[in-house]
Amino acid sequence: GPAWREIARWVKYEENVEANGSRWSKPYVSTVNVAAFQELRDSFRNGVVIFDTQSQSLNQLVDEFCRILRTKNLVTLEESKQIANLLSLQKLHLFQTKRSLMRSLADMRQQSSNNFLKLLSGSNSKHFSSSLCSLCLLIIDTFHNAGSKDAKDDYKFNDAFMRKLPDNVVSNNILIAEVDFLQSPISGFIRLHNATVLGNMTEVSIPTKFIYIYLGPKMNATTGLNNYEQIGRALGTLMSDTIFRQVAFKTQNISALVQALDDFLNESPTLPPNLWDPSTRIEPPEKTPAISNKNRGRQMLHDSALLHRESCQFTVNSSTDGSVNGGGGGGCVNNEHSFTSQSYYNKAFFLDSGDKVISFRNQDTFGCYIDDKINMDSDDEEEMERKQMGLVRSGRWFGGLINDVKRKIPHYKSDFIDALSMQSVASIVFLYFACLTPIITFGGLLGDATGNNIATMESLVCGCLCGIVYGLCSGQPLTILGSTGPVLVFETIVYDFCRTYEYDYLALRFWIGIWTATILMIFVAFDLSYFVCYITRFTEENFASLISVIFMYKAIEKLLKINRDYPIHLHPNDPTDHECLCLFNNANITMELDSNISTIDGDNGVRSQCLRLGGTLYGAGCHNAYKPDVFLFSIILLTFTYIISIKLKSFTSTRFFTTNIRQMFSDFSVPIAIVVMTAIDNLTGLPTPKLQVPNDFKPTLPTRTWLVSPFAQANPTWVPFAAFIPATLATILIFMDQQITAVIVNRKENKLKKGCGYHLDLFILSILIYICSIFGLPWFVAATVLSITHVNSLKMVSQTAAPGDRPKFLGVREQRVTQIGIFVLCGLSIFFTPVLQRIPMAVLYGVFFYMGVTSLEGSQFMDRIAIMFMPQKYQPDYMFLRRVKMYRVHMFTIIQVICFIFLWVIKSSKPISITFPLMLVVILGIRKLLDYVFTQEELKILDDKMPESKRKKKERTKERLSVMILKKQQQQNGRTDKKAI
Incomplete structure (x- = not known):
């Protein structure tokens, strides 16, 4: 017997089964004839419309539909039985059809059969976020078990396709057929009160919310349509429109449905037929177009007709045919209907931000829309946002800190649960190398600048301590702490001062740190972090761009330094001087050493032997043995580390492999690049510079201990008080570095949901500075590029993107585990020394370059x-x-x-x-x-x-109050005039 065959579908864009019947086409934007929408409008007006039926199975729906058709004398009893049999036929979808039954759609359409039927099924989210449509063709073939089935367990569904759909999805099934037993078209639009799974009506196991039926005789040329398929495509396209879908879900009136269709057509562009080929498929846009002013008005217009509000009340006088006779609200079945407000602020749309009461076109039908948020101007909204972020004076001691703690406590448990993802593991591995390298690098620079009082080992201990404490207790754990350039310069100046006047450096630094932490604590007590609200995008982008460019510049600069130790021989025809001679006091004894023959270890052994025999090394090759290809190979390592990282990061937008595999490659892009390039480096055997990690857990300087003595004998008694002067500069340095980075992390574009914690962050940082000053550890503050990279590595995109639609950015995975894990690994690095010492520095420079580039994106x-x-x-x-x-x-x-x-x-x-x-x-x-x-x-x-300043704010408030009072008086005068009339 006959059965339905799937030939097209929509999720957000249209997809067709290609001519060979074995694969889906690329998604594309639907283009439908205007005549199809006109036919659809007529079917709404003249056909059967049932809102919120209680039917729970396909048979019940079919029986109810046929009964209403007979009641309205649209069909005979015999025709209703044929319609019931037709609607109960089996539905075959592309994923379950056998290759032997695959037939060319072109051949099917050429068959001279009167049993030519089409099925259109669609789905849309409960939250009106997407729509799905699939088009099927009825063919004359012999199938087993072609009868109707309602039991869900008897069918196989397309589970792979189900994973692409959002949660809480319901379906819209549209049945369209061209038959020979009807003389005129019949139609029906049915909305179920409770969405129900109707067998295998759709290829995925989702409940049905809507059914649209359109049956008619064989079409002729006078109808203006090639076939009934266009009507189904018209409704499928309509259901992909968010605003029409809202109306379909909520309306109780046919006229509202028709009005929504007309508004959709008014907003739709028209293509000239002589300049456009209808067979051309329009590619989906890379970005969803912004809502136009007209669309905003259409959204607000239908919202005002469908959603309850208390701000504006209407009276609707409905006639028996569902049309609206009065002035307002049309879309209600009841004779009287009032609209009440229910905290609708977050879905308000603005035609003009200056308007406080917005009127719509076609006001006689839909009335007006009033929302309290429209009474707020942009300055008020920004003030409200600053209050939510804690960037206003609380008026009490440590008020901002207390508010931050209250804001973060409800999310503390989820800060650990939300980290249960492979993305968090990838972020830990990536940021571990990204944080370890600058810790070791800055540790070495600090060692040179401070006479090894503070060096690599102290930096590792500080990183481990500060990272774990900050990750556990901070207000914004996405911010990564690290050593910065200005702090290094400050330490250098203090050490040079102490060396000049023979003061004890660590003791003086102890008091500077105590004063700095105390001043920061005072900042917290008086809520002075509210000054952060003066840091706008202008300052943010200058600071972030500068640090990002410095990261790229330093990566290239350090790469070029490799050329000093392993220079390129640019003139191969010229002789090179790489010999090393061992000269003795006895001129007759001379040993020549060729540094090109043996390895570095061998060279060192021969040189040591020369020195033990009392000889002297002489020659250009004695100190820096020439090693060809090291510098050029380092360039290759940096370049390909960056390329692999950047390409794998964008791997989710490619068409290779499955979604989960693409996401895995994207999450682990940098670790993969490090492993691959490190393996290549070790296979070549070239002596490229490697990462150096301390082996023993002890202070770098043998003469110092872990605890700092604050009262050193070399320092005068006034040093604890004089330390306040350099501490003020250190305070400004740390405060600005910390808070600008925090502003960048907390910017709106990152869609953070758990709130900020500027005061809490500064409080934790001041405690860490106390601890680091006592133990003689470097001061760590928020590192801009590392923090931006941390945020980028935890960005989440939608996993249920419609075919043809790009994944949407959902926000950042806000949690504490990644920062804790990163710095725990940094502290354990001394146990990984044999492995870490195999990583080439050029690979890590490539990671630095990648971090600088990605931090500039957006x-x-x-x-x-x-x-x-x-x-x-x-x-x-x-x-x-x-x-x-x-x-x-x-x-x-x-x-x-x-x-x-x-x-x-x-x-x-x-x-x-x-x-x-x-x-x-x-x-x-x-x-x-x-x-x-x-x-x-x-x-x-x-x-x-x-x-604004307080004076300007008071002036603006007075002005706005006077305007509101004036408008209130005008409204009252208007009501009085109406009553008089």
């Missing part, structure tokens, strides 16, 4: 610099280009570039680099001056608005 500052060199017709469609004149954008960018260069010069000049944090304060002042150069609207688009 920066509006970089985007604005790029468009300065683009012709206007090739510039991307950025929102700020739509709303700000081009020359004003370039002016803002040039000012920001000048500030960037200024910070670069300060940061790169060792004598003045210690003033870098003070220069950040200068940048804040420059940003404040921009208020007199650009309008507030321009600054809101290109940057962020800075908080």
